Amino acid sequence: MTTGTRVKLLQTAARQQSLTVLSFVCGFLMLCVVGVIIRNRQDVDSSIRWVHHTYQVMQTLDSIRFDLYQSSLIRPSADDLDTHLSEFRTLTRDNPAQIRNFSILNLHLAQAKLDPSSTSARIFIQQTLTDMTAEESRLLTQRQLTLNDTRRTLDLGLYSALITAFLTILFILRKMKKSSDKRKTAEQKLHTSESKYRTLIDNVSAVIYSTNQEGRIEYANPGVFSLTGYSPEELHGKKYLFLVEPSFLPTVKKHYEKQFINNIPETTLQFRTITRIGNIKWVEQIALLLKKDGVPSGFQCMVRDITDKKQLELELEAYELKLKKSQLQYQEQLISAKTEADDARKMQEQFLANMSHEIRTPMNGIQGMTKLLLETPLTPQQEEFAAIINRSVDNLLVIINDILDFSKIKAGKLTIERIDFRLQDVITNVRSLFDHRTRKKGLRFDLDVDTIIPEWLQGDPHRLNQVLINLVGNAIKFTEKGSVSLRVAQEQRDAKEIKLIFTVTDTGIGIPQESIPHIFNSFSQAGMDISRKYGGTGLGLAICHQLLEMQGGSIDVTSTVGSGTSFSFRLSFGCQATTNISRQVAHSLKDFGSLLAGKKLLVVEDNQVNQKLMDYVLRRAGAAVTLANDGREAIKKLEVNSYDVIIMDLQMPHMDGYETTKYLRTQLQLRTPVMAMTANAISGEQLRCLEAGMNDYMSKPFDFKEFYTRVADLLHRSGSDLTQTQPEENESSMYNLSLLEEVGDDEYLQDILNTFLTRLPEQLDQLKDASLKKDHEKVFFHAHKMKGSCGMLQASSLTDKLSLIQKLARDKSDATQVVKEVAILFEALLHQLKKEIPI
Amino acid sequence: MKILVAEDEPILIRTIEVRLKKDGYELCLASDGQQALDKIADFSPDMIITDIMMPYASGLEIISYTRQQTGKRTPIIILSSMGQEDVVLEAFKLGADDYITKPFSPNELSVRVRRLLTS
Numbered sequence: 001m002t003t004g005t006r007v008k009l010l011q012t013a014a015r016q017q018s019l020t021v022l023s024f025v026c027g028f029l030m031l032c033v034v035g036v037i038i039r040n041r042q043d044v045d046s047s048i049r050w051v052h053h054t055y056q057v058m059q060t061l062d063s064i065r066f067d068l069y070q071s072s073l074i075r076p077s078a079d080d081l082d083t084h085l086s087e088f089r090t091l092t093r094d095n096p097a098q099i100r101n102f103s104i105l106n107l108h109l110a111q112a113k114l115d116p117s118s119t120s121a122r123i124f125i126q127q128t129l130t131d132m133t134a135e136e137s138r139l140l141t142q143r144q145l146t147l148n149d150t151r152r153t154l155d156l157g158l159y160s161a162l163i164t165a166f167l168t169i170l171f172i173l174r175k176m177k178k179s180s181d182k183r184k185t186a187e188q189k190l191h192t193s194e195s196k197y198r199t200l201i202d203n204v205s206a207v208i209y210s211t212n213q214e215g216r217i218e219y220a221n222p223g224v225f226s227l228t229g230y231s232p233e234e235l236h237g238k239k240y241l242f243l244v245e246p247s248f249l250p251t252v253k254k255h256y257e258k259q260f261i262n263n264i265p266e267t268t269l270q271f272r273t274i275t276r277i278g279n280i281k282w283v284e285q286i287a288l289l290l291k292k293d294g295v296p297s298g299f300q301c302m303v304r305d306i307t308d309k310k311q312l313e314l315e316l317e318a319y320e321l322k323l324k325k326s327q328l329q330y331q332e333q334l335i336s337a338k339t340e341a342d343d344a345r346k347m348q349e350q351f352l353a354n355m356s357h358e359i360r361t362p363m364n365g366i367q368g369m370t371k372l373l374l375e376t377p378l379t380p381q382q383e384e385f386a387a388i389i390n391r392s393v394d395n396l397l398v399i400i401n402d403i404l405d406f407s408k409i410k411a412g413k414l415t416i417e418r419i420d421f422r423l424q425d426v427i428t429n430v431r432s433l434f435d436h437r438t439r440k441k442g443l444r445f446d447l448d449v450d451t452i453i454p455e456w457l458q459g460d461p462h463r464l465n466q467v468l469i470n471l472v473g474n475a476i477k478f479t480e481k482g483s484v485s486l487r488v489a490q491e492q493r494d495a496k497e498i499k500l501i502f503t504v505t506d507t508g509i510g511i512p513q514e515s516i517p518h519i520f521n522s523f524s525q526a527g528m529d530i531s532r533k534y535g536g537t538g539l540g541l542a543i544c545h546q547l548l549e550m551q552g553g554s555i556d557v558t559s560t561v562g563s564g565t566s567f568s569f570r571l572s573f574g575c576q577a578t579t580n581i582s583r584q585v586a587h588s589l590k591d592f593g594s595l596l597a598g599k600k601l602l603v604v605e606d607n608q609v610n611q612k613l614m615d616y617v618l619r620r621a622g623a624a625v626t627l628a629n630d631g632r633e634a635i636k637k638l639e640v641n642s643y644d645v646i647i648m649d650l651q652m653p654h655m656d657g658y659e660t661t662k663y664l665r666t667q668l669q670l671r672t673p674v675m676a677m678t679a680n681a682i683s684g685e686q687l688r689c690l691e692a693g694m695n696d697y698m699s700k701p702f703d704f705k706e707f708y709t710r711v712a713d714l715l716h717r718s719g720s721d722l723t724q725t726q727p728e729e730n731e732s733s734m735y736n737l738s739l740l741e742e743v744g745d746d747e748y749l750q751d752i753l754n755t756f757l758t759r760l761p762e763q764l765d766q767l768k769d770a771s772l773k774k775d776h777e778k779v780f781f782h783a784h785k786m787k788g789s790c791g792m793l794q795a796s797s798l799t800d801k802l803s804l805i806q807k808l809a810r811d812k813s814d815a816t817q818v819v820k821e822v823a824i825l826f827e828a829l830l831h832q833l834k835k836e837i838p839i
Numbered sequence: 840m841k842i843l844v845a846e847d848e849p850i851l852i853r854t855i856e857v858r859l860k861k862d863g864y865e866l867c868l869a870s871d872g873q874q875a876l877d878k879i880a881d882f883s884p885d886m887i888i889t890d891i892m893m894p895y896a897s898g899l900e901i902i903s904y905t906r907q908q909t910g911k912r913t914p915i916i917i918l919s920s921m922g923q924e925d926v927v928l929e930a931f932k933l934g935a936d937d938y939i940t941k942p943f944s945p946n947e948l949s950v951r952v953r954r955l956l957t958s
């Protein structure tokens with residue numbers, strides 16, 4: 001019950017109470033009025049009676065007078081007189097005045113009787129009669145007045161009673177009308193709302209129906225027709241279940257049984273229904289549990305046709321499925337595209353490496369020959385030409401190196417060295433490299449290196465050189481007049497480290513402000529016209545940026561269009577360099593004149609230009625040179641002759657450098673130092689060389705001074721080897737049998753080693769196979785197993801590599817290269833084992 | 840005393856076999872995980888030495904089988920490799936008693952075995 005209705009009820013109750021009180025008051029008033037009227041009426045009656053009485057008395061008096069004066073004489077003894085007198089006496093017995101008069105009259109009458117002629121008596125009688133009449137007249141007047149008064153009061157009472165009654169009736173009538181009006185309005189209202197809901201229920205698109213506890217339909221609104229095709233009358237008394245599509249019957253039945261049993265007030269269920277003509281429709285039914293005295297007695301249901309919605313849902317679902325499918329397809333495409341891109345990238349890297357090899361080999365010839373040419377007596381003009389060739393080759397090498405470096409940085413294969421170097425050497429190199437160009441352009445080249453910077457630093461001189469060449473080269477390239485300057489200042493220094501700031505400033509064309517953020521991107525130049533006008537790959541600054549980043553440095557640029565650019569970068573170096581004298585040995589080729597005097601060297605090289613170059617270079621240092629075109633030829637020569645050092649190219653037809661070296665180490669049992677020469681810039685190459693049994697490694701094109709130093713080094717190191725035949729120190733660490741020897745059983749040891757020698761090659765094959773198939777899981781497994789075995793032999797170089805393979809496999813990276821290295825190491829271990837232990 | 844050795848690497852299994860036989864133990868060898876599981880039931884060993892990575896069933900499975908299925912407190916030694924520290928930890932959680940890292944010293948293994956069997 002709402003507060004509103006309660007208030008209304010209270011108001012009604014109060015009104016009824018006041019009505020009762022009012023009725024009481026009215027009734028009381030009426031009673032009073034009636035009482036007053038009755039009393040007045042009685043008063044009027046008694047007044048009338050008294051008036052009447054007076055008239056009677058006066059009549060009697062008249063009769064008496066008549067009796068007395070019938071005759072001219074008084075006849076006191078007339079017949080009627082006594083009757084009249086006694087009547088009078090009776091009538092006036094309550095009036096003392098009349099009683100007194102009457103006794104006086106009687107007295108006079110008695111006198112008259114005695115003396116009928118006595119006039120005095122007569123006069124007296126007459127007098128008394130007159131008095132008596134007067135008295136009665138007075139009384140009459142008085143009584144008539146009283147009567148009038150009473151009458152008036154009665155009238156007043158009557159009037160007021162009439163008015164009150166009228167008013168009461170009026171009031172009651174009004175009340176009655178009011179309440180009847182109210183009832184009428186209420187009825188009307190009820191009627192309106194009822195019809196409204198009725199219309200609503202009848203016309204609503206939803207179907208509303210109710211069932212009894214058996215599920216028989218008791219009421220259904222007309223809407224049921226459009227949903228099911230049955231009219232409400234047809235459905236009356238039928239079980240609702242016959243409308244449910246058969247496949248849904250068990251579910252629906254179970255659902256409502258559950259609701260009924262568990263007394264759940266309201267449920268919503270979606271199911272399919274079947275219409276009269278057999279159409280299937282999806283509906284949503286809200287079922288309210290009807291209760292009678294707290295016990296479920298049936299359902300009140302509202303059904304909504306959701307076929308369209310359901311259709312939409314199904315379509316949406318199908319669409320989503322399709323979408324998912326296409327997404328999956330798209331994903332697959334993406335993956336395959338990515339794989340392709342990766343492959344393409346790998347191919348590109350491979351291509352770059354190959355190309356670099358192909359280019360470097362002839363470049364080596366050009367560069368070497370030019371250098372040799374410059375050593376010969378030349379006319380000044382010839383010397384100038386040769387110098388130009390030399391510089392051009394250097395420039396070309398810079399470009400090739402740029403491309404290679406860039407691809408190496410991208411592949412994460414570029415490593416930063418940390419070696420001792422002289423900063424002055426780097427600066428001088430940069431300066432001399434651009435000397436000619438600045439002079440030609442008429443530019444001033446200012447160099448300012450802070451003198452407090454130590455002479456020797458630790459770091460990567462090659463990378464520093466690269467960055468400086470790039471920046472200075474750019475500065476010169478983009479400056480037509482004015483100057484280019486290179487400043488090196490110390491920014492910070494402690495016991496171990498020094499932080500330097502390098503600044504390259506020019507007065508050139510400058511870089512537009514909006515281009516500055518992009519200049520460190522690869523293949524980006526300040527504008528398309530720049531590359532047309534000035535040339536270049538657009539890689540230089542990107543490489544600088546990357547190289548500096550890799551060394552923990554940073555680069556900044558400030559520029560004003562038309563007035564110049566300034567690049568500055570900060571780099572830290574070690575400043576505890578230990579002076580390496582050997583690097584300072586010579587400054588000219590001429591100093592090596594007798595370095596290799598009397599030494600026999602075998603050069604294994606398939607490129608004729610390089611053969612010639614090598615031949616010349618080595619002969620200059622006093623060596624006796626024998627040439628071999630490939631590995632086979634070299635072995636033939638080695639079988640019959642002995643040499644002090646072998647210079648071995650790695651890529652050769654028939655038998656490459658690795659095979660040849662392995663062969664001469666294992667089959668020929670030669671310990672002659674081998675220097676590998678390669679144009680391959682692929683990382684890991686050096687390691688492979690060392691593991692194949694080579695002693696040093698140089699990449700082409702090479703620096704003559706460095707080459708001489710290294711060869712001399714090899715000769716020095718192997719000097720003792722040649723006289724005392726001990727196993728190479730680097731090989732003796734390949735394994736250690738101490739763990740196996742602990743068992744203290746020779747037979748067992750023999751057994752184990754045999755197992756090792758037969759089992760490991762099998763495992764290696766499995767590992768190779770798995771790595772080729774990129775089955776990372778198998779790679780991991782086999783590497784693990786091999787590690788177990790090699791571990792017992794404490795072949796740490798092998799186990800380290802195997803651990804690396806495991807790591808790569810876990811990262812799902814390609815391990816083929818490392819597997820190859822393992823194969824090489826294993827080969828070496830096997831060789832060593834066979835040699836040292838008689839199995 | 841009977842010791843079950845589960846290890847698929849011949850060199851290792853041979854080493855363990857020879858060394859422990861010298862100490863007078865009776866040995867039962869299983870060259871993969873499944874064999875090991877079978878032999879735990881048939882052989883009821885006094886100790887189990889097991890590798891972690893093996894075909895068919897891993898060392899961890901062998902530990903949980905021993906502890907949960909048979910409910911025995913048979914001492915278990917794990918043969919682990921460098922880099923398998925987390926697996927060793929897992930093995931201890933499952934109920935392993937000791938571990939030895941490959942490559943191992945056969946004498947050390949012998950000491951560990953004896954210590955576990957006498958404690």
